[in-house]
Amino acid sequence: MGPTGAGKSTFINTVAGKTDATLVGHGLTSCTSALQHVIVPHPTDPGRRIVFVDTPGFNDTNIDDYDILERISAWLAKSYSNRVKVSAVLYLHDITMNRMTGASKKTLNLFQHLCGEKASKGVFFVTTRWGPASSVDEEKREDELKETFFSSMLGHGATCERFLLSHESAWAIVNLVINKGALVEALQIQEELVDLKKRLQETSAGAALYEQLQKICDENVQRLKRSMSEEEIRKLKETNKAISAQLEALKVPLSTKFKRVFEIDAPDTDITQEFQNIDIIPDVRDTDIIIL
Numbered sequence: 691m692g693p694t695g696a697g698k699s700t701f702i703n704t705v706a707g708k709t710d711a712t713l714v715g716h717g718l719t720s721c722t723s724a725l726q727h728v729i730v731p732h733p734t735d736p737g738r739r740i741v742f743v744d745t746p747g748f749n750d751t752n753i754d755d756y757d758i759l760e761r762i763s764a765w766l767a768k769s770y771s772n773r774v775k776v777s778a779v780l781y782l783h784d785i786t787m788n789r790m791t792g793a794s795k796k797t798l799n800l801f802q803h804l805c806g807e808k809a810s811k812g813v814f815f816v817t818t819r820w821g822p823a824s825s826v827d828e829e830k831r832e833d834e835l836k837e838t839f840f841s842s843m844l845g846h847g848a849t850c851e852r853f854l855l856s857h858e859s860a861w862a863i864v865n866l867v868i869n870k871g872a873l874v875e876a877l878q879i880q881e882e883l884v885d886l887k888k889r890l891q892e893t894s895a896g897a898a899l900y901e902q903l904q905k906i907c908d909e910n911v912q913r914l915k916r917s918m919s920e921e922e923i924r925k926l927k928e929t930n931k932a933i934s935a936q937l938e939a940l941k942v943p944l945s946t947k948f949k950r951v952f953e954i955d956a957p958d959t960d961i962t963q964e965f966q967n968i969d970i971i972p973d974v975r976d977t978d979i980i981i982l
């Protein structure tokens with residue numbers, strides 16, 4: 691997982707040794723839109739198959755955050771209810787970014803809520819876009835990431851590695867995943883959606899997204915009060931309209947919250963039915979599954 695353009699699809703293509711195993715983007719907008727899996731035999735142990743799941747990245751526009759979270763969560767819920775266990779979740783981060791942008795902070799925050807602390811051992815932070823020789827700036831940024839943004843999960847057993855855009859480098863990371871052997875029992879969102887039968891709005895990630903969108907909406911309202919060009923005003927209004935629709939979808943009626951707290955009412959929706967139409971991986975019990 692990770693922000694748009696971090697290199698998730700590129701990693702999968704590199705690992706598969708193909709340019710078209712999954713679609714790579716060349717523009718500024720998100721490229722991967724649906725979750726997609728690619729099955730790759732291990733290069734030195736061809737009997738062993740590894741399944742890589744490519745996910746859509748969150749972007750700067752905030753207009754389809756809910757949609758992206760829903761797609762990722764639905765896939766995870768469906769696979770968990772089919773007893774598919776994930777070997778690792780890779781979080782990709784572009785090391786050339788000289789500061790954490792709003793989109794990167796948002797994505798990392800959602801990622802942490804999605805996985806939960808308990809799943810940290812299965813989390814691999816993978817930094818991308820390293821130059822042929824790492825620069826002092828890049829190394830400083832890597833240290834900073836480890837000490838701040840990644841530190842909580844690293845402290846609970848997560849790993850941080852560099853991807854050097856080569857087949858060898860990609861497989862070195864995959865082999866680390868295999869050797870660590872930290873099969874993720876369940877990501878937090880899987881437990882919440884499947885075991886606790888929560889609705890997406892009621893999950894930790896759903897609540898985190900609500901808070902983030904509310905903040906952006908408030909900031910946009912403040913910006914609207916300042917003098918701006920007609921075009922800027924039009925764009926801000928358009929963004930806020932899209933955000934408001936997402937906030938509406940994320941709202942949990944108070945009565946539902948109240949009932950949940952006192953366990954008066956268990957929701958009657960069966961998550962497996964709700965996600966029936968999602969295409970997950972066919973028969974993968976004997977394989978390693980790595981989500982990017």
Ligand SMILES: Nc1nc2c(ncn2[C@@H]2O[C@H](COP(=O)(O)OP(=O)(O)OP(=O)(O)O)[C@@H](O)[C@H]2O)c(=O)[nH]1
Binds near residue numbers: 692694697714720748
């Ligand atoms: N130099 C270099 N370029 C990279 C690397 N990773 C990705 N890119 C380039 O970055 C662009 C976006 O990469 P993608 O793999 O499509 O990114 P993504 O994370 O899948 O993005 P979404 O599908 O939009 O979420 C492409 O032009 C890649 O060629 C890397 O490690 N080094």
Ligand SMILES: [Mg+2]
Binds near residue numbers: 698721722747
């Ligand atoms: Mg992609």
